[in-house]
Amino acid sequence: MLVDTHCHLNMPPLGDDPVGVLARAAAAGVGRVVVPAYDSASWNPILALAAEHAGVHPALGLHPWVAVDEWVAAARTSGMGGIKDHLSRAVASSSTPVVAIGEIGLDTKIDTPDLPRQRDVLAVQLELAADLDLPVILHCRGAFDDLLAALERHGGRLRGVCHAYSRGIELAERIVGAGLHLGLGGAATRDRARLHKALPKLLLEKIVLETDAPSIGLQDVPPEQTEPRHVRDIAAAIAEVRGTTIATIAEVTTANANALFHLPV
Ligand SMILES: [Zn+2]
Numbered sequence: 001m002l003v004d005t006h007c008h009l010n011m012p013p014l015g016d017d018p019v020g021v022l023a024r025a026a027a028a029g030v031g032r033v034v035v036p037a038y039d040s041a042s043w044n045p046i047l048a049l050a051a052e053h054a055g056v057h058p059a060l061g062l063h064p065w066v067a068v069d070e071w072v073a074a075a076r077t078s079g080m081g082g083i084k085d086h087l088s089r090a091v092a093s094s095s096t097p098v099v100a101i102g103e104i105g106l107d108t109k110i111d112t113p114d115l116p117r118q119r120d121v122l123a124v125q126l127e128l129a130a131d132l133d134l135p136v137i138l139h140c141r142g143a144f145d146d147l148l149a150a151l152e153r154h155g156g157r158l159r160g161v162c163h164a165y166s167r168g169i170e171l172a173e174r175i176v177g178a179g180l181h182l183g184l185g186g187a188a189t190r191d192r193a194r195l196h197k198a199l200p201k202l203l204l205e206k207i208v209l210e211t212d213a214p215s216i217g218l219q220d221v222p223p224e225q226t227e228p229r230h231v232r233d234i235a236a237a238i239a240e241v242r243g244t245t246i247a248t249i250a251e252v253t254t255a256n257a258n259a260l261f262h263l264p265v
Contacts, residue, residue, distance in 0.1 A: 006210035102137025136160035
């Protein structure tokens with residue numbers, strides 16, 4: 001069995017037919033999907049999906065792209081403490097266990113990145129993850145030094161995944177050294193991606209698989225057509241580069257995901 005550790009099942013087009021998406025995933029051997037939130041408006045729809053469908057595991061958090069807006073909204077009522085309380089109440093309200101705080105992180109490559117504000121919003125969410133002993137699902141572009149410094153403040157006690165990893169071996173080793181797993185997706189299928197050269201050298205025990213559907217494509221699949229079932233193709237691409245079998249990649253990465261997110265086995 002395979003696990004898609006990052007899929008936006010609540011977003012269109014996936015959200016229009018979750019039953020079909022999950023059936024096609026199951027037919028491809030992908031039996032579990034972790035669904036990370038984006039903004040606070042997505043929390044309840046994601047919890048509802050998880051309550052309704054077996055094998056759907058929710059993660060709640062605030063994405064760096066909405067950090068400023070969410071901060072402004074929270075500041076109007078109760079400031080940064082408000083964000084932490086709001087998120088913590090949402091986690092506690094779920095009828096199915098919330099398996100991670102995510103997706104959260106830092107992104108300097110958007111139009112108007114307010115990095116200080118992103119750092120603040122990230123910091124309170126890392127605090128909550130530490131309080132609740134939950135892993136984090138991290139989105140990071142252009143701010144890996146900042147991200148690793150934020151994790152360092154928790155003295156290596158936080159676990160989680162650096163999602164959609166697409167870079168080389170040096171950064172991968174720093175991220176793994178900080179106690180994180182690497183989330184490998186569509187980039188692993190593109191032979192021109194920087195990641196490709198690093199693939200044979202990565203520690204399999206630190207890899208989990210993901211699609212980030214419908215945001216990231218595979219070599220032969222455009223983003224809007226990706227579904228959790230494509231985790232099988234990602235596993236196949238990694239197996240080929242590493243000279244091993246899909247079964248081996250599936251076995252180890254699924255065990256990694258189950259352990260990381262404390263999924264029921
Ligand atoms: Zn995502």
